[in-house]
Amino acid sequence: xxxxxxxxxxxxxxxxxxxxxxxxxxxxxxxxxxxxxxxxxxxxxxxxxxxxxxxxxxxxxxxxxxxxxxxxxxxxxxxxxxxxxxxxxxxxxxxxxxxxxxxxxxxxxxxxxxxxxxx
Amino acid sequence: xxxxxxxxxxxxxxxxxxxxxxxxxxxxxxxxxxxxxxxxxxxxxxxxxxxxxxxxxxxxxxxxxxxxxxxxxxxxxxxxxxxxxxxxxxxxxxxxxxxxxxxxxxxxxxxxxxxxxxxxxxxxxxxxxxxxxxxxxxxxxxxxxxxxxxxxxxxxxxxxxxxxxxxxxxxxxxxxxxxxxxxxxxxxxxxxxxxxxxxxxxxxxxxxxxxxxxxxxxxxxxxxxxxxxxxxxxxxxxxxxxxxxxxxxxxxxxxxxxxxxxxxxxxxxxxxxxxxxxxxxxxxxxxxxxxxxxxxxxxxxxxxxxxxxxxxxxxxxxxxxxxxxxxxxxxxxxxxxxxxxxxxxxxxxxxxxxxxxxxxxxxxxxxxxxxxxxxxxxxxxxxxxxxxxxxxxxxxxxxxxxxx
Numbered sequence: 001x002x003x004x005x006x007x008x009x010x011x012x013x014x015x016x017x018x019x020x021x022x023x024x025x026x027x028x029x030x031x032x033x034x035x036x037x038x039x040x041x042x043x044x045x046x047x048x049x050x051x052x053x054x055x056x057x058x059x060x061x062x063x064x065x066x067x068x069x070x071x072x073x074x075x076x077x078x079x080x081x082x083x084x085x086x087x088x089x090x091x092x093x094x095x096x097x098x099x100x101x102x103x104x105x106x107x108x109x110x111x112x113x114x115x116x117x118x119x
Numbered sequence: 120x121x122x123x124x125x126x127x128x129x130x131x132x133x134x135x136x137x138x139x140x141x142x143x144x145x146x147x148x149x150x151x152x153x154x155x156x157x158x159x160x161x162x163x164x165x166x167x168x169x170x171x172x173x174x175x176x177x178x179x180x181x182x183x184x185x186x187x188x189x190x191x192x193x194x195x196x197x198x199x200x201x202x203x204x205x206x207x208x209x210x211x212x213x214x215x216x217x218x219x220x221x222x223x224x225x226x227x228x229x230x231x232x233x234x235x236x237x238x239x240x241x242x243x244x245x246x247x248x249x250x251x252x253x254x255x256x257x258x259x260x261x262x263x264x265x266x267x268x269x270x271x272x273x274x275x276x277x278x279x280x281x282x283x284x285x286x287x288x289x290x291x292x293x294x295x296x297x298x299x300x301x302x303x304x305x306x307x308x309x310x311x312x313x314x315x316x317x318x319x320x321x322x323x324x325x326x327x328x329x330x331x332x333x334x335x336x337x338x339x340x341x342x343x344x345x346x347x348x349x350x351x352x353x354x355x356x357x358x359x360x361x362x363x364x365x366x367x368x369x370x371x372x373x374x375x376x377x378x379x380x381x382x383x384x385x386x387x388x389x390x391x392x393x394x395x396x397x398x399x400x401x402x403x404x405x406x407x408x409x410x411x412x413x414x415x416x417x418x419x420x421x422x423x424x425x426x427x428x429x430x431x432x433x434x435x436x437x438x439x440x441x442x443x444x445x446x447x448x449x450x451x452x453x454x455x456x457x458x459x460x461x462x463x464x465x466x467x468x469x470x471x472x473x474x475x476x477x478x479x480x481x482x483x484x485x486x487x488x489x490x491x492x493x494x495x496x497x498x499x500x501x502x503x504x505x506x507x508x509x510x511x512x513x514x515x516x517x518x519x520x521x522x523x
Contacts, residue, residue: 015500015503015516015519015520016500016516016519018520019520020517020520020521023513023516023517023520024364024517027364027365027366027513028364031365048509050506050507051504051505053504053505054474054504054505054507
């Protein structure tokens with residue numbers, strides 16, 4: 001089963017409110033986790049997203065798609081990064097729990113849709 | 120050297136020559152390219168088992184030709200061939216390997232291709248890398264890269280691009296595109312524009328190999344020599360550019376004993392040969408600036424007035440906001456941070472620099488030098504939000520956090 005483990009908020013705000021020591025620990029934690037997931041053959045993909053202030057939103061305006069800067073609204077609702085792991089639900093929650101313990105912010109675990117089972 | 124790496128070196132060196140021979144004889148760049156890739160794969164297995172044949176080049180040419188014939192046996196493929204055969208074949212005549220490899224490079228860097236396609240096709244057809252290796256280098260799925268390469272080949276076919284050296288009036292403009300493609304391959308490996316890892320050394324090594332090959336083919340072209348020197352003088356600092364935690368280390372804090380002296384010597388020698396003998400181009404000037412940095416025993420001994428003089432020339436030869444940005448650092452080092460900040464101010468209204476994290480990062484650095492702690496911290500933070508590179512974001516966030 002594949003699961004997407006999603007972090008929200010923006011790293012910018014997170015890093016602005018933390019000490020250099022915490023930032024260093026966070027970097028080490030993330031590198032270690034990525035390494036472990038790769039090593040274990042569990043990691044499918046993992047990416048961090050650039051800050052939401054750099055994003056564009058495309059929406060229909062007068063019947064044509066128009067791109068504008070942002071969203072700047074609630075940054076904590078913005079996707080900040082994700083891992084896709086090929087594991088059991090139990091293990092996905094275990095991985096997410098480790099991250100939550102460190103960043104002290106909620107994380108969403110969603111199953112990736114799949115082909116129907118053979119039998 | 121192990122047999123495996125000897126085989127690989129040989130394959131990579133012969134790949135463009137064998138491909139060019141086939142294209143010259145039979146036309147059909149796309150089919151020939153597939154055939155050569157198959158022959159390369161076969162040779163990996165065969166040569167490892169039975170040893171490298173006495174004439175590896177003719178071995179590869181023969182096997183590639185057989186694979187090509189296999190493809191043509193399919194009826195629909197033959198029909199396709201008959202329709203387009205005349206278009207792609209070159210004007211004929213026996214060309215040298217030198218011209219062949221150059222023609223191949225020009226073809227892969229044809230202006231009708233998108234930049235990502237130019238990069239991918241150059242690495243496969245000239246570099247002899249497999250689709251999977253290229254996909255890995257650019258961090259995209261293999262199927263995506265396979266599709267990108269096959270689309271690029273289709274486009275070359277549809278555009279009726281001839282397998283020949285471009286005529287003289289176009290040639291220097293076309294060479295600039297080739298150099299730019301090689302420069303981008305290097306940068307992709309060195310700066311890793313996105314993702315977690317800072318270096319993808321496979322790509323930097325390949326860019327250096329291909330540029331060195333091009334330099335051998337056209338040794339009197341100053342900009343090709345300049346680009347090779349620039350790559351070597353930049354790559355020389357790779358080991359010092361990150362610390363053991365994987366964090367970025369700025370130039371002035373790098374441990375210079377880790378710099379690769381062989382690469383520095385080669386880069387400097389290249390520059391010495393070409394500087395003064397040919398009109399100066401932007402790659403030579405950037406390489407000359409890199410050489411001044413590399414030749415300083417420590418950060419304090421850096422010859423900033425010399426660097427500033429080189430940036431002044433660079434700004435005349437190839438003006439642009441990125442050059443101004445770098446010159447501002449040199450101005451700050453020679454005339455003080457205030458003077459550098461004043462020059463940065465002229466970039467405020469430049470649309471090309473809007474939302475550019477480097478402008479903000481340089482400003483932060485100069486404000487820090489000027490002792491403006493609060494302003495510097497805010498600029499580092501803004502730059503950290505703007506960059507799309509994780510290692511850079513971490514570096515900038517740490518710089519900000521250090522200022523409290």
